Amino acid sequence: MTFPNRFLGRNGPAVSAIGLGCMGMSDFYGPSVRTDALQTIDRALEAGITLLDTGDFYGMGDNEMLLAEALQGTGKNKRDRAFIQVKFGAQRGPDGAFLGTDARPAAVKTALAYSLKRLKTDYVDLYMTGLDPTVPIEETIGAMADLVEQGYVRHIGISNLDAAIIRRAHATHPITALQYEYSVISRDMEAEILPLCRELGIGITAYGVLGRGLLTGSTGAGETDWRSKILPRFQGENLEANRKLVAVLQDFARQEGLSPAQAAIAWVASQGEDIIPLVGARTLARLEEAIASPLKLPAGILARMEKALPTDQVQGSRLMSLRR
Ligand SMILES: NC(=O)c1ccc[n+]([C@@H]2O[C@H](COP(=O)([O-])OP(=O)(O)OC[C@H]3O[C@@H](n4cnc5c(N)ncnc54)[C@H](OP(=O)(O)O)[C@@H]3O)[C@@H](O)[C@H]2O)c1
Secondary structure, eight states: OOOOEEESSTTOOEEESSEEEOGGGTSSBSOOOHHHHHHHHHHHHHTTOOEEEEETTTTTTHHHHHHHHHHHSTTOOOGGGOEEEEEEOEEEOTTOOEEEEOOOHHHHHHHHHHHHHHHTOSOEEEEEEOOOTTSOHHHHHHHHHHHHHTTSEEEEEEESOOHHHHHHHHHHSOOOEEEEEOBTTBOGGGTTHHHHHHHHTOEEEEEOTTGGGGGGTOOOOSTTBOHHHHOGGGSHHHHHHHHHHHHHHHHHHHHHTOOHHHHHHHHHHTTOTTEEEEEOOOSHHHHHHHHTSOSOOOHHHHHHHHHHSOGGGOOSOSSOOOOO
C-alpha cells in the first residue's frame, strides 16, 4: 500500500507523511505488549508508513532490537521498506537512570556501531544527535559526517537544539531534519526554530503531537510510566488543570467528525509539508486511527482548534525535569 509522502528537508529523502514513534513500545510510558508492538510496526510498513523513529537509549537498546525483529525477524526482509531514524547520545545506567550525554566523536562512532548490530542492518537512514554541552557541535557533526562518507549513515539529524547551535551544525554538514516537540499545545518552536529550519531547508520530525498523551487522556500514572515522574504537565495541580483540555479536544474533534488523536495529528500535519508528525502508537487500533487522520485541515478549522486550546491554558513546562 502507499501512504502520502513528504520530503524531509529541502533536499532530503521522501518519507511517509507521518512517522511511527517507537519509544513507548520499550520505555517510559508504562507496560507495552511486545506482540502488539511488532504487529503495529508490521502494519505501519504495510500501510506505507516508512519513517520509524527510535533511539539507542529507548529501553537501553531494546527498542532497536524490537525494530530488528519487526524488520529482519525469521522469514522477514523488510529493511528496505523502512526509513530508520535513530537518536543517540543519552547515557543511562542499568536501572534506567539518565546519566548525561556523550556526543564526543569516538562515542558517536561507537554508538552507531552498536546500533547497527542491534538493528541487524549495515546502515541507518537518519542518525540524530542531541546536544552534549561539553563537546563543540562541530566535532559531533564532523564524526557523523565521517559515518555518512563511509556509508553507515545516509542523513544527519539533530534533536532539541537551539537556533545558534542549529546554524553551527548545518554549517558543518547539511542537516536533513530536526526533531522537536510540536503540537497545538506546544508551539514554542514557531518563534525562532521553525523559521530558521525553513530558511536552512531542514525538515522537522515532530514529537509529542498528542502532547505525549496528555491531549488524549493519558495520565502518565503507574510505576513504569515516567510521565508523572518527570514531566511537569503530568504532575499534581498541573495535571488536574490540563485534564480539562481532553474534554475540549473531544468536543472539538467530534464536531469535525474526527477522533481527538486525529484532530491533534492533523493540526501538526497541516502546519507545513516540511513537518512530519511522529505518532506514539503502540497498538493496531491506535495506529489505524493515525493512518486515517487527515493531513490537511482547512484554515478555519485550524483557527477554531487553536482558539479552543490556547497554549496559555496549558499548565506546566513541556520540558522534562529529571530531578526527583
Ligand atoms: N527527541 C525527543 O526528545 C523525543 C521525546 C519524546 C518522544 N520522541 C519520539 O517521538 C515519538 C512520539 O512521541 P510521544 O510518544 O511522546 O508522543 P505522542 O504521540 O504525543 O503520545 C503518545 C501517547 O499518546 C497515546 N496515543 C497514541 N495514539 C493514540 C490514539 N490514536 N488515540 C489516543 N491516544 C493515543 C499513547 O497511548 P498509549 O499509552 O495507550 O499507547 C501514548 O500515551 C516517540 O515514540 C519517540 O520516538 C522524541
